[in-house]
Amino acid sequence: MKLKNVLHLSVKELWSLWRDPVMLVLIFYVFTLNIYTAATAVPESLHNAPIAFVDHDRSQLSHRVIDGFVPPYFLTPEIITEQEVNPSLDTGKYTFVVTIPPSFEKDVMKGLVPDVQVNVDATRISQAFTGNGYITEIIGEEVSAFVAGYKYETRYPVGLVMRARFNPALESFWFGSVMELINAVTMIAIILSGAALIREKERGTVEHLLAMPVSSSEIMLSKIAATLLVVWLATLMSVYLVIQYVLGIPINGDVWLFMLAVAIHLFAVSSLGIFMATIARSMPQFGLLLILVLLPLQLLSGGVTPRESMPEMIQYIMLLAPNTHFVMASQGVLYRGAGLSVVYPQLIALTLIGGVLYYIALRRFKSTVGSMA
């Protein structure tokens, strides 16, 4: 193995990329605008929930209750008729429809405890649960306040003080932006390293390389190195420019520790990309394989939904994926300000997985050389 060869071949890879303007634009897009859009689009779990009321009472109290629903949690409520309830829920126009019964105000004043019905579209699972809680709370408060004549506050003998650590206001773009960045890192690394090898296979240049005094591992390492460099720099730019500067997200932890994790992760996923390229015989096959690998990596690594809620089987399997450890480490470092002493197990796991992937890819690459030539 000669590091010089790796260096020269890496430079060649960089030139290849440089001469492909569409790729450059796409990479830039993925690390900037894409992160921005994704981060700002997805709100806190309850946001702008569409709600409508069927007001059979039309009293002062019912109006007060309806006025109690304000953005950003809910969209300004709409008043609909009983007949519109089912169709509008069916088409997904509203997630919640609240029905206020006739003589609601009178019954409340008499202490008859009238029923308020809330219809929830439970297929929108992210809004259904939390939203219902908010609705119950808001209606309760408004009614109590109306009865008491002033804003009434429930007083319990024991208070509960909740503090969200690391992201006090629970702003979801903090979370979304970094997760999107993580996805971008994985996706671009696999595509760059894998597709570069497929392209050489399809054009016959691999054969040419292999006839030279260059070993398989040098060819492979050069692709990994070039990918690593490009994506690593893009990530760094994204962290400073997009996440910190444009989105203004405070990063609690050590950015360089995160960048170390990125580098190890890149080594692992670009090896994975090469491994996939040795399996796929053509670009179309690689494309399909990519989706097959990328989707589970992204959706099941804990970056979209919490790991602990997944079936145990999947949790265990996903421990074999580099993304899982990378997501854990990134969340630790970036959100919780964890140091090396906290995230070292993830870094070790990443290194091990990367090493194994590299080894498998190299074995596969060597054994398929014959069929490539």
Next chain:
Amino acid sequence: MSDVITCEGLTVHYKSTTAIADISLRIPRGATVGFIGPDGVGKSTLLSLIAGERVLQQGKLNVLNGDISERSHREAICADIAYMPQGLGKNLYPTLSVEENLQFFAKLFGHGRAERRKRIDNLTKRTGLYPFLSRPAGKLSGGMKQKLGLCCALIHDPKLLILDEPTTGVDPLARSQFWRLIADIRKGGSYKEQSDLTVLVATAYMDEAQQFEHLIAMNDGKVLATGTPDELLAKTNATNLESAFIALLPEKIRRSHLPVVITPIDDNANAPIAIEAKRLTMKFGDFTAVDNVSFSIKKGEIFGFLGSNGCGKSTTMKMLTGLLPQTSGEAWMLGSVLDPNDIATRYRVGYMSQGFSLYNELSVEQNLVLHARLFMVPDAQREQRVAEMLARFSLSQHKDALPASLPLGLRQRLSLAVAMVHKPEVLILDEPTSGVDPVARDNFWRLLITLARADGVTIFISTHFMNEAARCDRISLMHAGKVLVTDSPATIIAHKKATTLEDAFIAYLEAAQANNDTKRTANGETSEEETKQEIQSKPAHAPMAAKQAIRYKMSLQRLLSYATRETLELIRDPIRLTMAFLGSMVLMVVIGYGITMDVEDLQYAVFDRDKSAISEQYTNSLAGSRYFLTQPDITSYEDMDRRMKSGELSLAIEIPPDFGQKLHKGEDVEIGAWIDGSMPSRAETIEGYVEGIHVTWLLEQAAQTSTTASTSLISVQSRYLYNPDIKSLVAIVPAVIPMLLLMIPALLTSLAVVREKELGSIINLYVTPVTKLEFLLGKQLPYIATSFASFVLLVLMAVYFFNVPLKGDVFAFSIIALLFVTFSTSFGLLASVFTNSQIAAILLTTISTMVPAVQFAGMITPVSALEGAGKIIGEIHPVSYFLLASRGIFSKGLGFGTLDFAVYVIAIGIPITLWLSVVLLKKQER
């Protein structure tokens, strides 16, 4: 006789270079015209302009009585022109069989079934391809590929046949058969009035040019001379065309040319052996590519390998470079046993593979520098060595150009330069001069001879050019994996009592094929005899039905022709097909189970600083919840901090000191709940849970101590519709279907167009009557079918595997799904038309489908809750509406009516994406 082609002031620029400068020509009807000249002088460009394949930049060009720059005229004469581009089988489809390729082209030109059969049988019988109708085009030898290309070109009775270097890289036997075929067709052959067929040929073989009626000698984008071969010879006082052409060249170039003088090799029996092979055999499965080949090459010898295509020359060379490990036999390279893992020997060997295999992304100079570095040319010498190579191969003026922008001959020269940059002791050159013009070839040979004689470099070369073979010290004739004869060219000629090496070679081949006739499939060439017979016994040909004027409106046949071809390619690639089906099913399982909105099994721990009975009671109320998993107690703030930072704890409960006492006294006490806010949605859910448990505990306390609890004034009855158990699966599974049906179909089609662009078969769109819409729709159809089948599978899985009830109108669901996959495949086509490389197409499709499908379509967060650009995308993207429909039909029992709006949005998306694709797709090369 009227002129078929007239042009005036034709000029073409590529970026900064001028490919054609102010050319004016007239070509009469029925002529056979040869275009001769070095590479890169504009022959190919001129031919592609005449074929209407390339956009006309400047000047006037009339072809078949009309202006070719007018679209209407191009469409009108399209069926009268047949164009075979440069490169072996460039416009053929390698996975399709001979028959399927021919059927495809025949359908594009609108022939009926019976007519197609007749033409295909006739053409293949005459070209000797008939026995191989079912063989995939990719497995044909070079000569056969070119014959097939010719058949495909002739299938529609063209009036103008344009052949761009049709015999480059084809062995002499196949070449002579090819030209006999053309002559035969021109004579009238089986076609009516074919005598007015005009044939334009660009060629690098001067001996071929001799047969043409007219020659057009070109250089540097200009016409040097025109006339019959005899006129050219007379004009230049030359005996053969090769020297005539050289004489026509401008003074400056002419002077650079010197005749090749062969210094005979020192017949030193003691010279060391450089390369030796003993009983070398290579088998691919049960196919023997190289069979017991033995030879030895002395140091400083020029050793030639001749043979028809696919006879095992390249495979032998690959074994000697260590690229392919041999099946059996032994070989020595420069005294050491051949070992694929032996890197050291490789520094001493230069190899040039068949076909261009250098980096198109690196400039000419960068390619040379890279190879110099990889071969460890010392830094001090590198610059000078690269400059030397650039000068030797006349590449200096192109050093900053990208290889892709250079003509074939220049690229070959670059490959040579690269193979020699490290001054190897042995050069293995696999058909290095295919497509290189005579002057450059001679220059190259002089260089080889100098290397061999002066520097003692051993040269092992394979070639198709007989005059090159004659220059070798010794040659081997190979056929079907075996060496027929090895000797000096003169001895070989003498042995067969032939006059030229070509005749001797053909005699050997015929003898070998006669022996092999029974198992001739191993090589794939029909024997000469058979071809002759077939040509003589031309089948009586029924007069063609008057050629129906091909209508240039939509043709279902052409569309279906593309659809059939695409389907066949898909079927021939079973891996891709299985991945498309199996992939979506696997993903459905993974995502269906993996994504869950149920927040459960949250790890929490308590920091109990009170340790009283009442604090324990509080702790137990949490432990009893199914949402929480108790972890060992927190011992200190540091402990809490560390465990929360590592992500071990999602929730930490802090019970203050004297909690029990203060509560007893009725003083204000507060319990602290620390929630990991790094995942906001989870944090909110935790807040909800904790709040709920806290209130329940309070009520229990109140009941026990019988303090008056505040009674509620109202009761809120919540009905969870459609999904009463609030199960994630019911919400997620119907949402996964739209996601997969957007991503996978789009990815399937996204490579459809760009792949043809990369592999070159896009040329069929340029030169056949197929319209852009037919081309796109034809490609789309098979993928719509595949994707719809995949939809059916996914729904079945949802119902029977995930037990998600399907309550609504199945028929409506199918129709909407069909519309939706039509949309997603159109979207893939759009990405494909938009990009120029397959990688970019994959990346673009992945980004532009995955992000909207996962984040903006409402799978997890409803569209109404989104903000900014995401919301806009979510509101206009058909995937949001298909998701709405999928959930509606699965869970809400809907059908048409309520879903009409969704149907409209999806339906509108189809023409928009297709229209954009049609607009962006080019019908001519630029």
